[in-house]
Amino acid sequence: MSLVQQSSPHAHRARSTSQVMLIVMLATLPGLLAQTLFFGWGNLINVVWCVLLALGAEATMLMLRGKPVSFFLKDNTAAVTGLLLGLSLPQFTPWWVSAVAVISAIVLAKQLYGGLGANPFNPAMVGYALVLVAFPVAMTTNWAEAAMLANAPGFGETLNIIFAGQQTAVDAYTMATPLDEYKHKIASHTAQEVLQHPTFGAGVARGWEWVNGAFLLGGLALVALRIITWHIPVSLLAGLALMSLAFGANEDVYTPLSLHLLAGGTMLGAFFIATDPVSAATSHQGKLIYGACIGVLIYTIRSWGNYPDAVAFSVLLMNFAVPFIDHYTPPRTYGHHKPRRGIPGKTG
Amino acid sequence: MTQLWSFPGGIHPAENKHQSTSRPIRPATLPERLVLPLQQHIGEPAEPVVEPGDQVLKGQKIADVMAGIGVPVHAPTSGTIAGIERLPVxxxxxxxxxCIVLEPDGNDTWCELSPVADYHSLDREAVLERIRQAGISGMGGAGFPTNVKLQPPRDRKVSTLILNGAECEPYITADDMTMRERANEIQKGLKIMAWILRPERCVVAIEDNKPEAIEAMRKATEGTHTEVVVIATRYPSGGEKQxxxxxxxxxxxxxxxxxxxGVICQNVGTAVAVSRAVxxxxxxxxRVTTVTGDGVSEPGNFDTLIxxxxxxxxxLAGFDPERINRLILGGPMMGYTLEDTAVPVVKTTNCVIAATEPELSTPPPEQPCIRCGMCAEACPMELLPQQLFWHAKARDFDRAEHLNxxxxxxxxxxxxxxPSSxxxxxxxxxxxxxxRTQQAEQLKADxxxxxxxxxxxxxxxxxxxxxxxxxxxxxAAAEAQQRKQAEAEKPVADGDAKDERSARTAMVQQALDRKKAGAGTAAKAATTAEASAEKPDIGALEKQLNQARGKLETMESMLExxxxxxxxxxxxxxxxxAKNVDRVKRAEEALTEARQQLETEAGE
Known part of the structure; x- marks a missing residue:
């Protein structure tokens, strides 16, 4: 009889980080399915490519840092970073653009900061923002168009476009995204005229509405499974919606709320990206502030900035604010009259 | 329907209670020897009142706490004191x-008992003393002396007396079985405690996963003011604060x-003990102790001698040493592992879990914290466990304390x-x-x-x-010298000798003066102490001076x-x-000043 000496608690819930990440990955499947249905094979190929690259980059960095490779690879966090990038990048993004995004995400934003749990910025969004700034053309002209679905490129052709650089062929399948289209046309047209464009389709934004709906569904599943809490997605969407209602009620001047919610990367951002626990605020109150600010920033950048979408920049900007938010939003502990805000030794 | 509130967080771990509730409470047989730790309660350890070799009877007091908070220890059966030694506890x-080691004689002969049929005829203090003399300390966990807990500060009105039958920890069923089988005794004990405390409300709280216990307690409390409140099963609902x-x-x-x-919480087992004591x-x-886990073939509850x-x-429970992986005293959430099976059951031992590896498996290696916040979601105290963890790991204790x-x-x-284990x-x-260590060291250094x-x-x-x-x-020498010279100038024959003598007298006189001055202050202090009876002003100053002097003295000795x-x-x-010397001087000055003022006033 050899007795194990262990400190309490002795019982543990069997849900490890790798399982949490696996559930997150599964929850993106409806969104990926919708993307594939409406925009062709591009996202699926991107996802596979990005996940493989992410795992490779993570393994290499772990080896260089002298960490146990399989122990850390099994936590699935690198795979999630790759997956999120694959879901966010334009469908026909050249392979090297994806590679730059993934490698900078894993190497620069994650491993060089100390690996899992130590990165102040959302790795996937660092990679995304980097390629968005560095390769603006590649990042704006490679969006597949749902309206062209009837003659969309097949699997082989998509592979050719992405990996062999058949960029001449790509023009036939791409178009500006609904957010981009609206933002640039509304200056000289009425809302009705702008919405005539095939990218909007009969609903809000052809294809995009389904993709966003599917990500919303997956996100709600994560909330139901208690992988994430409702605070960040709800406050993010509320922040975005309130800004839109307050400043952009006139559809002939500003992008309408329906497009804000259902046309861009809003739902993927709200449920899967802004909720990345490592780089988000921690307390309930903090999460509400963090999410709401991201929502406000998304609206601000989309409406008055140069970029048609703004999830990556908004999330990264708020990542900067997280330590500050965390210091000033601790919950009130049982038996205390008020929360102890601030830093010991300082006022507050 | 009683209004209930909720607490934040909490979890629903696998209950594993059915294993030990299928059998009624069994009396544990008499072991070869009993080991009775002198400290089974919070407070001062008890001191033995028996010697090795003494014959004791069942129920006889064998150790008591003479000064401070604590309760006595009694012989659980009749036998011989085999020794008083240091043993694993x-x-x-x-x-x-x-620990006092008792070798049972097998006769189980009781000492003379003095039961009370009608405790109302006694003083509350007498009943409290009876509870203390019965060696009762909280049987739920911490083991705080029950008589102390039943004497809240006089200015605090007790609004609610809670009998804790929640038993939220997995595996443990000691309270559950006690309520099922000894509901009447619980109710009697509760009545005694309520009579002592005079609360507005008496509540027995039970988690809804114990329907039999709820039924039994409802029956026992029928027609009384005691409420049996059924609360939702969620760990740690049985935590006192929760x-x-x-x-x-x-x-x-x-x-x-x-x-x-205005709340007092008592365990149901404690209520039984109080009832029996009276x-x-x-x-x-x-006490009733649960023995459970896959490592025993007949899990259940035992009425066990301390x-x-x-x-x-x-x-007794059919232990298979080959199968078990860890042995836990208490529950799987807050209990601790044992190294040695020789340790005795004490007043707070509610459960022993003989767990196999698949049952309570060794956790996987620790992974980095991903700040997922599940800990904060689950924390019933609304702390920030992950921040506390970072600060603890970084030895940044100020911040950890700041975060409560x-x-x-x-x-x-x-x-x-x-999820990161x-x-x-x-x-x-x-x-x-x-x-705590740092604080103790700081105090010592100070x-x-x-x-x-x-x-x-x-x-x-x-x-x-x-x-x-x-x-x-x-x-003085110089003065003497001067005088001597002056006298030498005078035409006195024996001037030199006289001069020498006078110089010496002068020195002696001076020394005497100094001593007198010292005595004078003491005398003055005495007289003014009398005076201060009428003059509070002087009295206060005097006190201040004495305090300052006392402090200076201790400081000096410390310095030495x-x-x-x-x-x-x-x-x-x-x-x-030096600072204190100044203080004393100032106090003295203030005192003299005040005195002079008084004198002038008196003169006028």
């Missing part, structure tokens, strides 16, 4: 402590006790839900321990510094006085010690003493 560290929150919506202030908000006159010599070795209980580390109840919920509670225990400074100041003062005396002597020990805080101590 139930403690997370596996430490040894003083249960109070559920039942009253109030929170025990941080660092306070439930009595601060109606049967029996002291606390046995002092029975765990190994004996395990044998000491409000952590160590319920283990955070570690339970942590981080032993969070252990980090908090470590941080608490380190902070004391040493004060002592040292006092000594330094005293030495300085002595030096000064010496110097002063030397100067006075020199002056520090000097002897060659401590490095000699300088600081010196400064402190």
């Amino acid at each position: 139930p403690h997370p560290s596996g430490m040894a402590d003083w 249960l109070i929150q559920i039942l009253t919506g109030m929170e025990v202030p941080s660092g306070g006790i439930p009595a601060d908000i 109606f049967r006159g029996e002291p606390l010599i046995s 002092g029975t070795p765990i190994s004996h209980l395990l044998t 580390l000491f409000d952590c109840i160590e319920c283990g919920v955070c570690s339970y839900v942590c 981080i032993p969070l509670v252990q980090y908090y225990r470590y941080a608490k321990g380190e902070i 004391r040493a510094r004060v002592r040292f400074e006092a000594r330094q100041a005293r030495l300085e003062r002595e030096q000064e006085e010496k110097e002063q005396r030397r100067q006075e002597r020199a002056r 010690e520090a000097r002897v020990a060659e401590a490095d805080n000699v300088e600081k101590l010196e400064r402190a003493v």
